[in-house]
Amino acid sequence: xxxxxxxxxxxxxxxxxxVEALKGINLRVEKGEIFGVVGYSGAGKSTLIRCVNLLxxxxxxxxxxxxxxxxxxxxxxxxxxxxxxxxxxxQFNLLQSKTIFQNVAMPLVLEHRPKEEIKAKVTELLSFxxxxxxxxxxxxxLSGGQKQRxxxxxxxxxxxxxxxxxxxxxxxxxxxxxxxxxxxxxxRDELGITILMITHEMNVIRDVCDKVAVLDGGKIxxxxxxxxxxxxP
Ligand code: ADP
Ligand code: ADP
Numbered sequence: 001x002x003x004x005x006x007x008x009x010x011x012x013x014x015x016x017x018x019v020e021a022l023k024g025i026n027l028r029v030e031k032g033e034i035f036g037v038v039g040y041s042g043a044g045k046s047t048l049i050r051c052v053n054l055l056x057x058x059x060x061x062x063x064x065x066x067x068x069x070x071x072x073x074x075x076x077x078x079x080x081x082x083x084x085x086x087x088x089x090x091q092f093n094l095l096q097s098k099t100i101f102q103n104v105a106m107p108l109v110l111e112h113r114p115k116e117e118i119k120a121k122v123t124e125l126l127s128f129x130x131x132x133x134x135x136x137x138x139x140x141x142l143s144g145g146q147k148q149r150x151x152x153x154x155x156x157x158x159x160x161x162x163x164x165x166x167x168x169x170x171x172x173x174x175x176x177x178x179x180x181x182x183x184x185x186x187x188r189d190e191l192g193i194t195i196l197m198i199t200h201e202m203n204v205i206r207d208v209c210d211k212v213a214v215l216d217g218g219k220i221x222x223x224x225x226x227x228x229x230x231x232x233p
Contacts, residue, residue: 001194002029002052002162007061009047009218021047022058023218029211031161034188034195036205036226039215045198048215049166052196053085054078065162083107086155086193090167092147094139100126100150101135107157125153129183145176152183156191163187165197169204177201181208206230 009022021044029035039045050056052063054070063070065084073081094103104125108118126132129149139147148168155163165184169177185208187193199205205212205226212229214222222229 001031001033001066002196003027003062003064004048004052005062005064007048007051007058007063009044009051009056010059021218022051025061025215025218025220027213027220027223029194029196031194032188032192033210034184034197034208036209036212037196037198037215038200038202038205038212039198040200043215044218045200045215046166049087049164049196049198052162053087053164054082083111083158084161085164086158086160086162087164087166088148088151088155088168090170092139092144092151092171094147094150094154096139099136099138100131100142103139103150104153104157106154111158121157122153125156128156128186129153143176144172145179148172148176148180149183152180152187156187156193161194163193163195165195165199167199168197170199170201177204178207184208202230 004025004027007022007025010018010020012018025048037045037048047056051058065081068081070078070081101122104122105118108121123132126135129152131146131149134142134146142150169180172180181204184195188195209226211224212226213220
């Protein structure tokens with residue numbers, strides 16, 4: 001489903017100081033799996049997730065989604081392929097001047113989908129995340145957990161195969177975190193979406209992930225089922 005094949009990423013061009021942020025990453029995430037990548041600050045987690053959604057181009061290696069090599073695509077094919085990847089963020093990244101409805105509608109508006117289709121889809125998504133009664137509110141009127149649920153609804157608007165979560169619960173308190181993780185389980189179970197999350201929160205990985213990779217200094221130092229990695233011998 002999602003395969004990272006020997007990904008290297010070096011920052012710094014020409015005479016700039018070079019930083020090798022990723023040093024040969026190999027990962028395989030199966031369809032419908034929740035896969036966690038955990039590591040300390042500076043381990044390379046953000047670089048890794050940015051290489052999957054191609055906000056950052058790996059220096060070498062392959063990113064394969066359902067067997068399609070993203071780095072070999074034309075710009076047009078890549079735009080289409082990126083719709084298959086949804087993303088949510090630590091700070092939610094909602095537009096403050098737009099309503100909840102407009103925020104969730106944004107990816108569809110950008111694709112010039114018909115108004116009626118957008119309305120139906122956004123209503124369905126807001127109902128899925130339990131916020132249909134908030135569609136005319138603005139982000140500042142919502143709690144952190146509600147904002148992240150809006151973020152999840154927006155990420156699902158283009159019917160992605162994969163949902164990337166970048167420290168998605170790190171700004172939330174424990175109870176709210178639990179509610180967001182429940183929603184992510186529902187995304188996996190009911191929609192069959194594959195989830196890749198990066199976090200420094202071990203409890204989140206333990207709680208929700210099927211498999212985990214431990215990233216340190218740009219390398220994966222351990223990888224496997226959460227039960228094996230986090231169970232004391
Ligand atoms: P994490 O998300 O785990 O904190 P990052 O992927 O942000 O790790 O960073 C990994 C390494 O790459 C760090 O040494 C960081 O300083 C470096 N790095 C990240 N982004 C850049 C960049 N745009 N330019 C230069 N170095 C960077
Ligand atoms: P930047 O702010 O660094 O220019 P981009 O232009 O790449 O970032 O992205 C703008 C916004 O689009 C991001 O802040 C984020 O909300 C959203 N976004 C980026 N990548 C994705 C993705 N793969 N899926 C969904 N939304 C994305």
